[in-house]
Structures are given as structure tokens and as C-alpha cells.
Amino acid sequence: MEPDNDTQILEFLLLGLSEEVKVQPLIFGLFLSTYLTTMFGNLLIILAITSDAHLHTPMYFFLSNLSFVDICFTSTTIPKMLWNIWTQSKVISYKECITQIYFLILFAVLNILLLTVMAYDRFVAICQPLHYTVIMNPQLCGLLVLISWIISVLNSLLQSLMVLRLSFCTNIEIPHFFCELNHMVQLACSDTFFNNIVMYFAAVLLCGGPFFGILCSYSKIVSSVCRISSAQGKYKAFSTCASHLTIVSLFYCTMLGVYLSSAATHNAHSSATASVMYTVITPMLNPFIYSLRNKDMKRALKALFVKGNI
Secondary structure: OOOOOOHHHOEEEEOOOOOOHHHHHHHHHHHHHHHHHHHHHHHHHHHHHHHOHHHOOHHHHHHHHHHHHHHHHHHHHHHHHHHHHHHOOOEEEHHHHHHHHHHHHHHHHHHHHHHHHHHHHHHHHHHOHHHHHHHOOHHHHHHHHHHHHHHHHHHHHHHHHHHHOOOOOOOOEEOOOOOOHHHHHHHOOOOOHHHHHHHHHHHHHHHHHHHHHHHHHHHHHHHHHHOOOOHHHHHHHHHHHHHHHHHHHHHHHHHHHHHHHHHHHOOHHHHHHHHHHHHHHHHHHHHHHHHHOOHHHHHHHHHHHHHHHO
């Protein structure tokens, strides 16, 4: 394949997690089982919430949206990876790569914003319980999700259009199992100054901003819970936040781990391996975290299975 400056006809090579032929069947099996588990678990969460009237509350409305986003997030990367392993091909077209970047950024940012909205929901529920139903009304819940979608779409569109202006020369190998924005910018042979500015500004605004909002919400939650006199009341208040706090910690810690591993080792394959945690493992674990620690969800899932067996 002759490299060309015309990015419309370029193809890239996804090097994946390993170039060892012997480990490809193992990687295929692990990612296939993980993907099916993610799809099945998150679909169950959505079905349980929609079928149980007791779960038609703001918290579970946001959770069902998060499950839908997790399904879309993993479907952006894993199917292409599995197809490449199955066909023993590393090729991804330029158009497919840009499309993958667009949807990957879209659902990653949407995931972060939904986690922030869920933190705000828990803040209102614990700090202002008497006004919870008034504040978190269906109109506000729908508006918060809509705003999250709009911000995510606009940011993803901007980032993708910034990549479209780049030209690529001889290096077409992406040391990853998907088209990752930062790697694409590094591969470009044209000026990437504005791409880096936009990329880092968006990272600070759309990752750092929500993280600061989550910290503020939980600082107020902790302060409010500490004023509760009974130990049972404190436990009950904290238990409503435990699942969400676990998911937030898992998502942000794995993202931080990816950044630190890539910065420390300067090894692209190490970064790709570390990114499996937030792109694959976290979406798979979310349904388990929410269902295993939540009595209402357990009851809804049990009722769903009983209804399916009738």
C-alpha cells in the first residue's frame, strides 16, 4: 500500500494489544466474552428499570441512560477489533477511523457528564430530601440528559473536524486496538498545534470540570451525613451513594492510570493495554456494581426473570 497525502484514500493499521499470533485467539475469546457480558448486563439493567414502576425515579432514569451509553461505548471499539482478529487483518479505513473517533469521544464524554448528573442527583436526595421530588422533576431530568447529549455531540464534532484538517504521510500504524484521538494527532505530518490546544482544553473542561463538580457534590454529602445523629441513618445515606461512588472512582482512576502509564513508560502498547480498563472493563462492571449492591435492582431483576419464565 503506497502512502498518500490524500487522507480520503488512506488506510491505517491497528496494531492491537499484541502482535504475537499465538495470543490472538486468547485475546479474541476474552474480548468477545467481555463484550457479550457488557451487552447482556446493561440490557438487563435497562429492561429491569423500564419494566418496574418502582424504579421510575431520577436515579434509575440516569442509570438506564448510563447503561445505554456503556453499550454504545463498547460497541464503538470491540466489534471492529474482533473482526480484525477473525479476518487476520489490521486495516481500518480513514472514514472508519474518523467515525470511530467521533463516537468514542461522544460516548466517553457523555459517560462523564451522566456520572456528574448522577452525583448532583445524590446531592439533592441527601442534602435536600424534602424538596427532592420538586427539584428533580421529570422535566429537569430530561433537560439534564439532553444538555449532556448536546455538549457531547458538539465536542465530538469539533474534535473530529479538527482531525479532518490533518494530513498523514508515511506512518500509518496506530499502536492501539482502536483509533485513539491522541495517537491520530501524533501520526499527522501537518501542523497539530491547534489540535493539541483544542484537545487539552476539552480534556480540562469536560473531564476536570465534571470531576470538580462530583467532588463538590460529595463534599456536601459527607458534611450533611456527618450531621445525622443515628448510625443507621448515616449508613442508609451512604449506601445510596456507594454504587455511584464506586463507578466514579473506577472510571476516573483507570483514566488516570492510562495517563500515568503512558507518561511514565512512553510505551504505546502499555498505554493501549491500560486503556482496556476504562474502555472495556468499567462498562462491563457497572451492571454488577449497581445490581449486587442494590436491593431494589435485585428485586426488579428477579421479577424480570420470573416474568420471563411464565
